[in-house]
Amino acid sequence: MKFRALLRSSAALWTTPVWGGIVAFYFFYALHLQDPYEEVVTGPLWSPQQVALALDYFYAFAYAITLGLATWEGGRLKRDRVWDLAPSRARWRVAGQALTPAVMAGWAILLLPVAMRLVETRLLPTPAAVLPLAMGMGIVCAYAVVGCVLGHIAPRVIAAPASAVAAFYVIAKTSAYSDPVWPRHVSGQLSTSIAFGEYYSAPTVLVPFLVAAAVAAAVAAWWSRGPRRVPLRLLATVAALGTVVLSARTASGWGVVDGPVSAGHAPARCVGAAPRVCMAEAGGAVERLDDVRAEVTGSLEKLRAAGVDVTVPATVTDDLLYERSRTRPRSTASTWWLPLTAQAEAAGPDGRIAGIRYAVLLSSVTFPCTFPATVTSDAPTAWIINRDAAVLWAAYVVDAQTPYLRWRADEYAQFANGSEVLAKVRERAEKGRALPTAAQRTAWFEQEKAKACRQMPKRPAGGQATTGSQGADS
Secondary structure (H helix, E strand, C coil): CCHHHHHHCCHHHHCHHHHHHHHHHHHHHHCCCCCCHHHHHHCCCCHHHHHHHHHHCCHHHHHHHHHHHHHHHHHHHHHCCHHHHCCCCCHHHHHHHHHHHHHHHHHHHHHHHHHHHHHHHCCCCCCCCCHHHHHHHHHHHHHHHHHHHHHHHCCHHHHHHHHHHHHHHHHHHHCCCCCCCHHHHHCCCCCCCCCCCCEECHHHHHHHHHHHHHHHHHHHHHHCCCCCHHHHHHHHHHHHHHHHHHHHHHHHCCCCCCCCEECCCCCEEEECCCCEEEEECCCCCHHHHHHHHHHHHHHHHHHHHCCCCCCCCCEEEEHHHHCCCCCCCCCCCCEEEECHHHHHHCCCCCCCCHHHHHHHHHHHCCCCCCEECCCCCCCCCHHHHHHHHHHHHHHHHCCCHHHHHHHHHHHHCCCCCHHHHHHHHHHHHHHHHCCCCHHHHHHHHHHHHHHHHHHCCCCCCCCCEECCCCHHHC
16 A cells, blocks of 8 residues: 555544644643743753753653554554455564554654754754654654554454553653652653753663563564464563563662763853853853953952952853752862853843852852851851851952842841841951951951851761851852
8 A cells, every 4th residue: 555545544644633733732832831932042052951841741642642543553454354365465564554654643743842842942953862752753663563463452442542541641640650760760751851961861761762662572472473473472571571670670770850861061162261261152141251251250359359368260160061960070179160151141230240259259268167068047156157257258359248148148037036147247247347457357357267167066976067168058
């Protein structure tokens, strides 16, 4: 049968308005429900992330539609007694031809939202970006095989809609599993989120594909005919069971939404030297790179001029390049990771970027001791007042006192006397600023740091502590 005639007689064609309308609805409404169009196109834009977001709504729907259509076509092959009319033709070739429209429908459900998302964001697909798409298209083929066999063993009028609904329900349900966690990672509905600069690692997309392919191969083997069908069935069944067990064990070690990903792949644009400042090229604020570097260098110069012992880093890098903190390298004396894009986008009406100066401040002011990672509401506040007064004094030097005071006021809210603590911090900082000479102001700053360390209560053995200007807060 010619392909055009096959397509005209296929259920995939006359059901197109149904699944095509659902795809359009979910893309233009549900996909933009959380992120309005204006926010999507302004960035940050990363093609693997956008492809993953576009596919998230459509995996289960594509598999369900493919299974239902393939079941219908399999039942039609049985009804028309195709195997009796063409006994010499290979069964897989006849089935493959009959299932092509169903597979194309499943592929279209995945391809259309991806294409539309890339068009509206003006991004080009990369090999890494289309990995989840390729996985989904492969799983669609597996569902087509299962559906064809199901159509041969059950009435298609009942089996086709029932299998589609069951597949959609099971896949959607497993995506909510948290204990055990492996069903959500092997179902074909990728639960792993993608951040800017990341893409899926091979195990994340291979595990669900291998499970679907192994099950489909076992189903096809049991449906096959031939002199060697018994050993083939046994081999395919053992291989499928082994694949499912190994995949489940592999996925059991993953987080609920944290399968293996590879980070740090977004391109960066850099300018200057000592420090060299780099921002994410597709972050949405790279056009302000020169302004960002001016804020960084200006803040460092002001702090050094005020007597703060600052080691100028070789590189100041945008932390958007490693958006997740757990994958981001730690800042060192030579490399600082700061929220450059996030703060550049939040620039004030005057165009100045107070958030950059604030971030430089927190990375520049260090203490000769370690502070508790968390502060409870019943903790003594004497050392907190000295510590924060010293940092507030430095914040005035770089004109970052407004964001710093706003942050500390939020932190002090846990104390019963939070407003009193804030007033004391401001009073001590003003006292340091009022000293007549630069040498006296610098000496006061060093004394405040030392006093904060002396007054800090000893932490229990094994307790967490963090060095730096604000401990864990920084």
